Amino acid sequence: REMFAKAVKVGYAIPAFNFNNMEQLQAIVSGASENKSPVILQVSTGSRENAHPILLRFMAQGAVEYAKSLGWENPQIVLHLDHGDSFETCKSCIDSGFSSVMIDGSHLPYEENIALTRKVVDYAHQFDVTVEGELGVLAGVEDEVVAEHHTYTQPEEVVDFATRTGCDSLAISIGTSHGANKFTPEQCTRDANGMLVPPPLRFDILEAIEKELPGFPIVLHGASSVPQEEVATINKYGGTLKDAIGIPEEQLRRAAKSAVCKINIDSDSRLAMTAAVREVFATKPAEFDPRKYMGPARENAKKLYKHKIEEVLGSAGKA
Ligand code: G3H
Ligand code: 13P
Ligand code: ZN
Numbered sequence: 001r002e003m004f005a006k007a008v009k010v011g012y013a014i015p016a017f018n019f020n021n022m023e024q025l026q027a028i029v030s031g032a033s034e035n036k037s038p039v040i041l042q043v044s045t046g047s048r049e050n051a052h053p054i055l056l057r058f059m060a061q062g063a064v065e066y067a068k069s070l071g072w073e074n075p076q077i078v079l080h081l082d083h084g085d086s087f088e089t090c091k092s093c094i095d096s097g098f099s100s101v102m103i104d105g106s107h108l109p110y111e112e113n114i115a116l117t118r119k120v121v122d123y124a125h126q127f128d129v130t131v132e133g134e135l136g137v138l139a140g141v142e143d144e145v146v147a148e149h150h151t152y153t154q155p156e157e158v159v160d161f162a163t164r165t166g167c168d169s170l171a172i173s174i175g176t177s178h179g180a181n182k183f184t185p186e187q188c189t190r191d192a193n194g195m196l197v198p199p200p201l202r203f204d205i206l207e208a209i210e211k212e213l214p215g216f217p218i219v220l221h222g223a224s225s226v227p228q229e230e231v232a233t234i235n236k237y238g239g240t241l242k243d244a245i246g247i248p249e250e251q252l253r254r255a256a257k258s259a260v261c262k263i264n265i266d267s268d269s270r271l272a273m274t275a276a277v278r279e280v281f282a283t284k285p286a287e288f289d290p291r292k293y294m295g296p297a298r299e300n301a302k303k304l305y306k307h308k309i310e311e312v313l314g315s316a317g318k319a
Pocket of ligand 3: 083178221222264
């Protein structure tokens with residue numbers, strides 16, 4: 001809560017990076033540590049299943065100790081459940097020591113979203129765990145549900161939702177979406193070089209939400225910018241990513257200065273790691289030691305995390 005309050009007041013956003021494995025965790029923690037940036041380690045339901053909940057919990061605890069060993073005296077590292085799909089998942093995470101959970105009821109009818117979010121909040125707050133709710137639906141794949149179009153958050157609903165649920169932060173829909181194909185070419189224009197230019201985020205909706213809920217922590221999901229150099233490397237070495245396009249960093253910089261205090265990034269790290277792994281496989285085909293390709297993947301991901309912290313979200317030096 002204090003982390004969010006400071007981020008809203010000072011005008012930066014805390015990076016929320018998804019992690020699935022050791023190299024990603026090392027890259028996030030060392031990148032944040034070198035920058036003294038608060039950081040949210042978030043795990044999706046799928047990631048929890050993939051790694052195993054017990055292992056993940058101890059990895060996150062290990063992350064704090066690792067940060068200290070890197071010379072970060074008081075690491076501001078939060079373990080957060082991303083897109084919690086049920087009360088039971090959230091409860092299980094709260095019981096196992098998460099400091100924050102998201103309950104994603106955005107696909108439910110409004111009143112059901114409120115009831116579910118309220119139930120999670122009532123449980124979580126007994127343990128001082130913060131809860132992120134979501135209002136509005138992002139286009140694309142979310143919780144294995146595919147929405148063809150955005151349903152933008154309606155500013156006239158946010159006060160009612162925040163008040164009745166008691167949530168600590170609110171994820172909104174203003175034009176971002178999950179994955180590496182955030183817009184179809186038809187939704188974009190082209191610049192002089194023929195590159196796709198996506199439509200801008202709906203800052204008008206964000207401003208209207210800020211007016212309704214002054215100072216309330218807002219969260220942006222689906223905020224990867226899909227670096228074209230990583231896409232090019234992947235495709236150069238055998239990948240087939242087509243029309244991959246993300247949110248321009250300029251727009252994220254603008255969002256970070258507003259009430260948006262948590263920005264979720266997953267796909268960019270997947271791209272950075274995959275680009276590095278593909279390059280090793282293609283240029284050193286005799287290599288078969290996983291450390292020799294996961295090491296470069298870790299380095300490339302770390303470069304990306306540091307860039308986001310230093311150049312986009314403005315969170316360097318804030319912890
Ligand atoms: O919001 C979705 C995140 O990118 C997590 O994705 O469910 O494939 O782990 P995942
Ligand atoms: P991206 O797919 O844009 O990285 O979004 C990640 C996200 O919102 C995780 O919750
Ligand atoms: Zn998300």
